[in-house]
Amino acid sequence: MPDPVPSPAEAAEATPSFSPLYQQIKVLITRSLQGGEWKPGEAIPSEIELAARFKVSQGTVRKAIDELSAENLLVRRQGKGTFVATHAEQNVQYRFLRLQPDSGGASNTPAGMQRRLLDCRRMRAPAEVSRALDLKTGDSAVQVRRLLLAAGTPVVLDDIWLPAPQFKGLTLDKLVSYRGPMYGLFEREFGVRMIRAEEKIRAVAATNEEAELLAVSPGAPLLSVERLAFTYDDKPVEFRRGLYDTTRHHYRNVLS
């Protein structure tokens, strides 16, 4: 009906140039996600309930949820409800890994990869890491090093850095014994949910150490993939450098 700016407060101020209602609802829902009101895997209230709660029409809630689900924060399931996206119990093992076997006519996802955890230690964050994760110089970080193998041969060497305070109980044991994606562990044990990531990709020559770990010749060309992953609020919480052996695999990207 006629309702110039109903309840969602915040009005009565210096025209922040206007924000649609559904955008405000989006922010409110995101806050509830971030605050843990609804946990990963759980269902959020139905559209009708949310509409009543926020005092808007169902259509407005719907548009907000539409966008959140397009951003992979929520997952809609017809007839069942709308659920908080989760990394655990997810059919995709590696959420952000774009590597694929060259001739894999079968699946388009690197399913059958085994992982071998090499190391997990605390240290002062190197300058590069510190900059990427927005830490103070001297802050402590957790470093994890691991291999991914396809059919027994190493394909990916990952070096992963995490801010130590947020990952206090993380040990090599936990990493080894946990079944399922690493991001699932982060989510369950540390309440850290990766939402979005950016990668910088380069071609580099393998150092002697890298060559040995990946079972290639020193100097062999490798794909260097630097990934910065973000939680809510675009806060960076993981920096990762992967070295990919692309002789039998490739990094797949779709441009649209």
Place this chain on the structure above:
Amino acid sequence: MPDPVPSPAEAAEATPSFSPLYQQIKVLITRSLQGGEWKPGEAIPSEIELAARFKVSQGTVRKAIDELSAENLLVRRQGKGTFVATHAEQNVQYRFLRLQPDSGGASNTPAGMQRRLLDCRRMRAPAEVSRALDLKTGDSAVQVRRLLLAAGTPVVLDDIWLPAPQFKGLTLDKLVSYRGPMYGLFEREFGVRMIRAEEKIRAVAATNEEAELLAVSPGAPLLSVERLAFTYDDKPVEFRRGLYDTTRHHYRNVLS
């Protein structure tokens, strides 16, 4: 038209399934785009007109256009209308190029790159190209070779293959003299619009020839980017292999 997007149906059996109205409208609009009823850069009829034409409500047309514009086929401009996306007269020079200067605090797009066209010839399509472009063995293809330079030094070596029949009048002269993105030329002169692309990325060692053209040492690691670009109907119309020198640049990708 029951069948377009939805699910892993595939059953040889009847899948009358059900197709939402707005999906059908989407198909109709796409056909008009493909058939050239509205040309790149032009405005399509207003939502109200289209609603009348298709005998549905404005909201239904709206949802169809929403998705088409999310797929970059259309561009909405509030107050002005909805326009057919175009590669020409576009602010982005290189639609699909994800390469960025490492420290480019200024722009996040490789704006100031110059191009140097090296070659343009007809030939029988190599097997790999023939397979990618879905040609018959022995079919003719146009090959274009060019360099992209940043600040005078070569950074990208592109080898581009196109199906000869669709690009009959393409000459080196045309390529050299055309101002603006190559895809703009393809669109204006040959009526071929690139919609979507897939890339396979690898790290390779530079051959002697490649090293000379890119002014790097033989064997230097380079990023190999194989791109397959599609028009409407997911028909492949361009195969391209780019070699990127990533010493001062990187390939940027966002994962969500």
Place this chain on the structure above:
DNA sequence: TAGTGGTCTAGACCACATC
């Protein structure tokens, strides 16, 4: 059968661009 998301409609009003 009841509850959820998914579609479709019709109408009102707002924001933006143009004349």
Place this chain on the structure above:
DNA sequence: ATGTGGTCTAGACCACTAA
């Protein structure tokens, strides 16, 4: 002032899921 896309509403009905 007019026309365009953008937002918001209210209600009806459809499709899917589960008890």
